Amino acid sequence: MIKETSLICALWLVLAAVFPANAQTMSYADAISQLAAACRNDIEKYCKGVPLGPRLKTCFDTNGARMSPQCQQARGIVYTSISRRAAAQRNIGDACNADIARLCGTSHADAHLVECLLSVSPAAMSSQCNQTFTDTGWRTERARQ
Amino acid sequence: MQSDIHRYRLAYGKGAAMKSHYIFVVAAALIFWAAVTGAPAQQQINSGQMATSLAAVSNTGLSLTGAQMRQAVLDNIHNYPGALPPHPLTFPQLENLAQFVVEVDFDFNSAVIRPSSYRTIGAIADALHNPILLGYGFLVIGHTDSVGGRQFNVGLSQRRAEAIRDALIDPFNVNPAVLDAVGMGEEQLRDPAHPTSGVNRRVQLVNVGKKFCFGRSGEQFVCP
Numbered sequence: 001m002i003k004e005t006s007l008i009c010a011l012w013l014v015l016a017a018v019f020p021a022n023a024q025t026m027s028y029a030d031a032i033s034q035l036a037a038a039c040r041n042d043i044e045k046y047c048k049g050v051p052l053g054p055r056l057k058t059c060f061d062t063n064g065a066r067m068s069p070q071c072q073q074a075r076g077i078v079y080t081s082i083s084r085r086a087a088a089q090r091n092i093g094d095a096c097n098a099d100i101a102r103l104c105g106t107s108h109a110d111a112h113l114v115e116c117l118l119s120v121s122p123a124a125m126s127s128q129c130n131q132t133f134t135d136t137g138w139r140t141e142r143a144r145q
Numbered sequence: 146m147q148s149d150i151h152r153y154r155l156a157y158g159k160g161a162a163m164k165s166h167y168i169f170v171v172a173a174a175l176i177f178w179a180a181v182t183g184a185p186a187q188q189q190i191n192s193g194q195m196a197t198s199l200a201a202v203s204n205t206g207l208s209l210t211g212a213q214m215r216q217a218v219l220d221n222i223h224n225y226p227g228a229l230p231p232h233p234l235t236f237p238q239l240e241n242l243a244q245f246v247v248e249v250d251f252d253f254n255s256a257v258i259r260p261s262s263y264r265t266i267g268a269i270a271d272a273l274h275n276p277i278l279l280g281y282g283f284l285v286i287g288h289t290d291s292v293g294g295r296q297f298n299v300g301l302s303q304r305r306a307e308a309i310r311d312a313l314i315d316p317f318n319v320n321p322a323v324l325d326a327v328g329m330g331e332e333q334l335r336d337p338a339h340p341t342s343g344v345n346r347r348v349q350l351v352n353v354g355k356k357f358c359f360g361r362s363g364e365q366f367v368c369p
Contacts, residue, residue, distance in 0.1 A: 028274075028317050029192060029267035036260035043260055052258045052266060052312040079316070086318035089274055114276035141275050144193025 025085035025135045031078045038074030042067040088135030092117075095132035099125050114138055189264070190247050192271035199352045200277045201243045207353040209238045211284060211325035215303070221332050222295050229291055229340055234332040239284075243352040245272075249309060256304035258312060266309060269350065270317030280368070282323045282356035285310050286349040291331045291340035303328025306348060323356055 026034070032052075036043075039060075043050075046067065047059035060067070060075050067075070088095075096117060103124060104116035118139065122130045133139070214236065221234045247269065250259040258266060273283065287302035287309075306326035313319040334345045358368040 027192065027267065028270040029190070029264050032267035032316075033264035036263040040260055049252065049255070049257055051256070051308055052263060052316075053308075054315045057316065082316050082318075086316075089318070137271070137274075138276060141193055141196070141271060144191055145197050145275075145277075 024140075025088065025137055026078075026081045027137055027140065028082060028085065031081045031085075035074055035078040039067065039071035042071045084135055085137055088132045088137075092132055092136055096125070096129035099129040118142060190268040192268040192275070195245050195247075195268065195272035196275035196278055198245050199243050199272060199281075199283075199350065200275075207238055207242065209236065209353075211327050214284075214286075214327045214329075218299055218327075218329055218332050219296075222299070222330075228295075229337075230295065230332050230334070233334060233337065234329070239349075239351055242354075245350045246347060247350075249305075249348060251305055251308075254301070256301070256308040258308055266312050267317065269309070270313050270319055273313065273319050273323075274317075278352070280323075280355050280357040280359065280365075282325070282353045284325050284327055284349070284351040284353055285313075286327045286329055286351065288329045288333055288335070288345060288347045288349070289331050290342060290345040291334065295330055295332070297330075299328050299330035299332070301328070302330050309348065320357075325353075 025031075042063075043056075046063040047056060050056050050059045057079065060079075064072055064075065093113065096113065100113055100116050103120045117125070117129075117133050122134075125133070217234060217236075221230060221232070225231045247265050249262040249265055251257060251262075252259060272278065285306045287306035289298040289302050291298075293301070303326065306328050310321075310324045310326040313324060314321045331340065331345065334340050335347065336342050336344050339345075355368050357365045359365055
């Protein structure tokens with residue numbers, strides 16, 4: 001029990017170190033290709049034939065302890081990044097509602113919302129809104145267009 | 146319809162097992178598509194360009210449903226039997242819609258996406274989450290070459306298109322309500338003169354128009 005707890009603590013410390021709260025999330029493409037690169041052999045060994053999706057995550061959760069250290073590390077980082085980006089994209093309307101009303105005089109929770117946030121300086125945004133907007137990845141996606 | 150596919154899949158299972166591993170190709174906006182056909186198989190997809198291409202053509206929505214397309218595919222096989230489709234199946238309604246092409250590798254004779262193609266699925270997810278595509282609906286259309294029975298190929302391409310759809314939904318959190326998967330089999334060969342060529346193996350991602358609008362406080366509703 002103590003061992004488990006300290007393992008979990010150690011994992012959190014590692015995650016906190018490599019994924020600080022103000023870090024950017026990865027694009028879904030970068031995240032999942034990092035997983036594929038770090039875990040290619042482990043997927044072949046433990047999760048062969050398991051489709052990319054919830055069953056793959058279950059396979060990682062079930063066999064994680066047996067997988068290579070680089071795969072275990074990547075798995076934690078990658079799934080954390082994916083769920084953080086997904087949560088940010090889901091919650092941006094709530095997180096930035098007040099900012100959008102203040103900065104752009106509107107509260108449309110659609111593409112206009114993003115145009116508003118892209119048009120203003122991060123310094124003008126509340127830290128919560130700025131962090132959530134950063135986590136959505138939409139600044140970097142816009143730069144790719 | 147599903148049970149028919151299953152039955153034929155079993156019937157044609159042996160022939161299809163001869164098939165070497167399958168590659169799916171998704172197609173880009175048609176103009177863009179012509180420009181990239183010479184590109185190497187495992188080109189790295191730019192999600193920003195994909196999003197721009199998928200948003201490039203404004204359209205007012207498609208009356209054709211995925212279910213109607215799936216039925217049309219089965220009808221085409223029934224009405225025009227033969228080892229190769231004597232009449233390619235066409236959907237003129239799709240031709241002017243924004244679309245994109247990529248390639249996805251699958252395990253042999255299976256709908257399991259290979260790790261080498263995880264990045265591609267992630268890039269599609271990045272594009273579909275781009276705010277310029279917010280609320281739009283998409284068809285994921287799988288195509289095969291002519292190796293294997295026609296009905297088998299419909300079933301396999303359907304399961305592969307569904308595997309892509311499922312991965313986009315989880316882990317990549319794309320709204321399930323905006324995605325529909327269609328298996329076209331070999332009914333729409335891109336190069337009918339070379340029916341076994343790899344250029345026929347592809348998945349089209351097609352923007353079928355705005356499905357959802359958003360209210361002032363972020364609530365989602367079907368556009369009026």
